Amino acid sequence: MILTQTTLDDSKRRASPTPELSRKRRKSEEAGFRDSSKEEEYSIVDREFYPPEMTNERCKQYTTNKIQRPMDTLKEAQRETEKERDSLEVNHAVVHWFKWDLRTYDNKALHLASKLAKSHGVPLICLHIISPQDYKAHMTSPARVDFALRTLKVLKEDLARLNIPLYVETVEKRKAIPDRIFQLCENWGASHLFCNIEYEVDELRREALLTRRGVQRGIAVVAVHDTCVVAPGELSSGSGGQYAVYSPWYRAWMAHIHQHPHQLDLFDPPAANPESCLQDYADIFSAPIPLAPSNKSFTLEEKARFSTIWPAGEHEAHERLAKFLTEKVSKYKDTRNFPAANSTAVLSVHFASGTLSARTAVSRARAANTTPRLDGGNEGIRGWISELAWRDFYKHVLVHWPYICMNKPFKPEYTNIEWEYDDALFQKWCQGQTGYPFVDAAMRQLNHTAYMHNRARMTVASFLAKDLLIDWRRGERYFMEHLIDGDFASNNGGWGFSASTGVDPQPYFRVFNPYLQGERFDAEGEYIRKWVPELKGVRGKAIHDPYGRGAGREAKMAGYPKPCVVHKESRERALKRYKEGLGRDTA
Numbered sequence: 001m002i003l004t005q006t007t008l009d010d011s012k013r014r015a016s017p018t019p020e021l022s023r024k025r026r027k028s029e030e031a032g033f034r035d036s037s038k039e040e041e042y043s044i045v046d047r048e049f050y051p052p053e054m055t056n057e058r059c060k061q062y063t064t065n066k067i068q069r070p071m072d073t074l075k076e077a078q079r080e081t082e083k084e085r086d087s088l089e090v091n092h093a094v095v096h097w098f099k100w101d102l103r104t105y106d107n108k109a110l111h112l113a114s115k116l117a118k119s120h121g122v123p124l125i126c127l128h129i130i131s132p133q134d135y136k137a138h139m140t141s142p143a144r145v146d147f148a149l150r151t152l153k154v155l156k157e158d159l160a161r162l163n164i165p166l167y168v169e170t171v172e173k174r175k176a177i178p179d180r181i182f183q184l185c186e187n188w189g190a191s192h193l194f195c196n197i198e199y200e201v202d203e204l205r206r207e208a209l210l211t212r213r214g215v216q217r218g219i220a221v222v223a224v225h226d227t228c229v230v231a232p233g234e235l236s237s238g239s240g241g242q243y244a245v246y247s248p249w250y251r252a253w254m255a256h257i258h259q260h261p262h263q264l265d266l267f268d269p270p271a272a273n274p275e276s277c278l279q280d281y282a283d284i285f286s287a288p289i290p291l292a293p294s295n296k297s298f299t300l301e302e303k304a305r306f307s308t309i310w311p312a313g314e315h316e317a318h319e320r321l322a323k324f325l326t327e328k329v330s331k332y333k334d335t336r337n338f339p340a341a342n343s344t345a346v347l348s349v350h351f352a353s354g355t356l357s358a359r360t361a362v363s364r365a366r367a368a369n370t371t372p373r374l375d376g377g378n379e380g381i382r383g384w385i386s387e388l389a390w391r392d393f394y395k396h397v398l399v400h401w402p403y404i405c406m407n408k409p410f411k412p413e414y415t416n417i418e419w420e421y422d423d424a425l426f427q428k429w430c431q432g433q434t435g436y437p438f439v440d441a442a443m444r445q446l447n448h449t450a451y452m453h454n455r456a457r458m459t460v461a462s463f464l465a466k467d468l469l470i471d472w473r474r475g476e477r478y479f480m481e482h483l484i485d486g487d488f489a490s491n492n493g494g495w496g497f498s499a500s501t502g503v504d505p506q507p508y509f510r511v512f513n514p515y516l517q518g519e520r521f522d523a524e525g526e527y528i529r530k531w532v533p534e535l536k537g538v539r540g541k542a543i544h545d546p547y548g549r550g551a552g553r554e555a556k557m558a559g560y561p562k563p564c565v566v567h568k569e570s571r572e573r574a575l576k577r578y579k580e581g582l583g584r585d586t587a
Contacts, residue, residue: 338521
């Protein structure tokens, strides 16, 4: 049965909650969680790993510090164990734990681990854990897993040239990862473990746990900031709080870098280990990179396709960055919004996998400019740096408002909007069969390449949330499960912007017209014709609306569907539903 809003309403009338169910719901709400059975049914809330959706009141407890933010939990663990960690002497080896920082160049934790190992005359050993449960819990796409595994192969070869072993192991249960890491450190005689901090809730809490348990086992865990150019917590508004609007945050971000130019200093790759390590750790050097977990595996055709589209490793990242700064960046401001133009850097996969640091990208862009100031010189370079900074911004937001990592919108009151759960419409959106050519081209690009141009991402997200009124979190999840560059903070921020539920969003009453988006940013229909071959013979502006502009017969014969909704009607319905949910007429 296709579940529509009508059938949902009918089911509510037919099946009132039993007293026992009502009691359980009240108890759950008292504990800070709401009934999320619908969200669980549609895989928005994954109860295998997480509790029900929290209440809006519980969200407020994070913002008022009544519940400790995970970053503060880590800071507290570091502060309270600092003396014990500092007192631990370097033993027989130093370990660096690679996560999503799969590079040797400009990797802070790796650099510090190498420096400590070198100063004490002991080897550096590197480690990476493959976690099928983490992949599932974080909705990591098979494309991203495949890219990581191919990158690990390149990384292992690069490190081997420096006589540095890289040990890669699959740990089936995510809760077993801390103890397994400690066990490996003990096997290698390592008393120091370095890693770069990741800002999602699970990762921050894991690193806090590792920090405390480490000292109990005689291992100093050193977790450092590296993902962002400016670490979360370094910037504050005039009132002393975290910025929730990008423009003033970006001005503060630039000012901070201008005042602290060392923020763009790059870290050298690790120093080589003694050649004796080749023999001492021969079993690690000879071990292959494990296969993808069964829940994230590719077919042979998919492996070949993605290897061709997305070459892996940091060398590819640096080559792509250099080519962009040499050939494309000067025109970036004027061309970046056109999906068919191939005018962007397409480096997001490398930022997401850590094969390129944001710090390196900003530093190289500044070096290519005519001024060291980030707000001066070439317009294209200025514009590109401002786009890069969004990645920092969204991670800062994630750290300060961690409930966005727990299935809640940045604006909790937007939870009250009544969403649709029409599976038939959702599948049309997923498969690029909505009857809106620009939307369909974008979704088909995603399904074939695991990538989508940013302008297209905004358009399809707005279409799902406002034209179809489908819970935006289903789209957020679909993106994460299919994108090769799936980064939680950036993906969540983008969906929050388009659905008007996030930080610094477009107002809810601003609804993208999918026809006009195509006309403005794919005027000749080149992008549409590439990804929607049914319409390759349609000429002129009819390409953007074949059934409304005289090309309906041709589109129908080619098998292209009619529009699944009427945009004007959908827009009015969305405005009404948003107003009802928010209880007001303003954003």
